[in-house]
Amino acid sequence: MNKLFISLILMTQFTHANPIYFNHYHNEIKVKSWKQIRDHNIVKQDLDFSCGAASIATLLNGYYNQKVTEEEVLKIMDKGDLMASFDDMQKALNKLGFQAKGYAVSLDTLEKLKIPVIAYIKHRKNDHFTVISGINNNFVRISDPSLGQRTLSTYQFKEMWETRADDHLKGKILVILPKDQSSNSTFFSKDIRLATTQAIKLLASQR
Numbered sequence: 276m277n278k279l280f281i282s283l284i285l286m287t288q289f290t291h292a293n294p295i296y297f298n299h300y301h302n303e304i305k306v307k308s309w310k311q312i313r314d315h316n317i318v319k320q321d322l323d324f325s326c327g328a329a330s331i332a333t334l335l336n337g338y339y340n341q342k343v344t345e346e347e348v349l350k351i352m353d354k355g356d357l358m359a360s361f362d363d364m365q366k367a368l369n370k371l372g373f374q375a376k377g378y379a380v381s382l383d384t385l386e387k388l389k390i391p392v393i394a395y396i397k398h399r400k401n402d403h404f405t406v407i408s409g410i411n412n413n414f415v416r417i418s419d420p421s422l423g424q425r426t427l428s429t430y431q432f433k434e435m436w437e438t439r440a441d442d443h444l445k446g447k448i449l450v451i452l453p454k455d456q457s458s459n460s461t462f463f464s465k466d467i468r469l470a471t472t473q474a475i476k477l478l479a480s481q482r
Contacts, residue, residue, distance in 0.1 A: 310423075312424070313424055315424060316333070316336075316337045316424075316462065317418050317419070317424065318332035318333045318420060319420055319421070320421055324354075324357065324358040325349060325420075326403050326420050326421060327352075327363070327364050327404045328346075328348035328352060330393045330404045330406050331348050331364060331393070332344060332347075332348055333406050333418055334391050334393060334406050334418075334451060335371070335373070337391070337406075337408070337418065337459065338390070338391050338408075338458055338459055338463060339451075339456045340456065340457060340458070340459055341456070345420075351367040352367045359404075361377035361449050364393070365449065372456070373452065373454065373456075374453075374454065375452070376449070377447060380444055381446075382429070382433060382436075382445065382446070385446065385448065388410055389463070389465075390450075390458075390463055391406055391418075392448040392449060393406055394407050394447070394448050395436075395438065395448070396435040396438070397435055398435055403421070404420075405417045406419065406420075408462055408464070409463060409464040409465065409466075413467070414426050414428060414429065415427050415428075415432040417432075426467060
């Protein structure tokens with residue numbers, strides 16, 4: 276079973292200028308705020324302890340075209356005010372029709388990912404779950420339920436993700452596979468750009 280999961284996950288002078296009449300373009304230009312761009316395709320967490328549920332909803336909605344809310348996932352996990360573990364998240368995903376399994380992996384293995392996964396990290400010394408929605412040798416893109424869309428250098432990500440006292444398998448991820456759901460290939464990317472470039476491309480796509 277472990278080999279199957281790993282195989283599957285390894286297979287983003289104006290004086291003389293003519294005046295511009297903005298009313299003419301009023302219905303043609305769609306303006307998005309930086310916050311909208313930052314939070315694009317993300318289910319934001321409403322509670323301090325709900326990053327796991329929000330990460331599940333973000334990944335299922337963004338990649339597997341589901342319509343799942345953070346509240347629905349929290350009800351399934353039934354943890355009260357306690358933060359969920361990978362085991363809790365795995366059980367919830369099974370109830371939602373997905374296979375899920377936690378792994379300890381190396382950064383080299385992580386860089387070979389071809390699908391998004393949920394990663395356990397330490398953010399400002401706090402336990403946290405985030406969605407890896409893109410990765411290559413230089414950058415990692417996270418679709419984070421608290422921080423929004425962020426592009427980190429590999430070094431920045433390693434500082435948060437390498438939480439295990441192991442010389443090789445230094446970090447933990449939760450791999451989610453569908454039973455029969457289709458996927459949205461645009462949610463995960465190996466072509467990671469800096470945040471400014473990503474924002475420009477997203478703005479252009481919304482016009």
